[in-house]
Amino acid sequence: NMFASCPDLSIRYMPLLQKYIKECQGILPAEKYINNGVIVFNMKAFRDKHFVDKFYYLMDKYHFDNVDPDQAYMNEICEDKIYHLPKEWDAMPNESIPEFENPKIVHYNLFFKPWHFADVQYGHYFWDVAKKTPYYDELKKQLADFTDEDRQRARADLERMAEKVDMIVQEPNTWAKVKQHESVKID
Known part of the structure; x- marks a missing residue:
């Protein structure tokens, strides 16, 4: 395998991301799609398989637009060479x-950041650790200073992502379209 990572569980519950994976990425089933929040690289395989060359070739030739650029390239180029972590x-x-129960690593993504939103799932882990740092008061102030307007703007990012997905679907070179005539996977 080229790397190890976890399946992106968000896509299973968000129709917007299901559309993105199916129509823009062309990765099926969607459960194969991983999230780059936690990743363990097999650097020998990356060198031996010339991942960087493949990456630059695809980026230069197609200029793929993505809502998750690094993650999209990793999923596409290494699609069948990914070890799925629990x-x-x-x-x-x-x-x-x-x-x-017993998460090993917590990845606060999008608008799920406990220093901006109260009652974030897994937030208690963050605050338990933050209390032991010299930054605790600063982080609590950041939460207090983050306004409802700031929170609305952060959640609006999801709407902008939906608009971008609709635009990407119309692009001449999506991963799904290119894969119909050229392999994007690493050999």
Whole structure:
């Protein structure tokens, strides 16, 4: 395998991301799609398989537009050479699923940041550790100073992502379209 990472569980519960994976990426089933929040590289395989050359070739030739550029390239180029870690190694707050017991690593993504939003899933882990740092008061102030307007703007990012997905689907070179005539996977 080229690397190890966890499946991106967000896509299973968000129709917008299901559309992105299916129509823009062309990765099926969507459960194969990984999240780059936690990643362990096999650097020997990256060198031996000339990953960087493949990456630059695809980027230069097609200029793919993505909502998740690094993650899209990793998923596409290494699609069948990814070791899927257990979900506890990339526990992301997700309003659609219950909190995992004993998460190994918590990945606060998008608008699920406990220093901006109260009551974030897994937030208690963050605050337990933050209390032991010299930054605790600063982080609490950041939470207090982050306004409802700031929170609305952060959540609006999801709407902008939806608009971008609709635009990407119309692009002449999406991963899904290019894969119909050229292999993007590493050999």
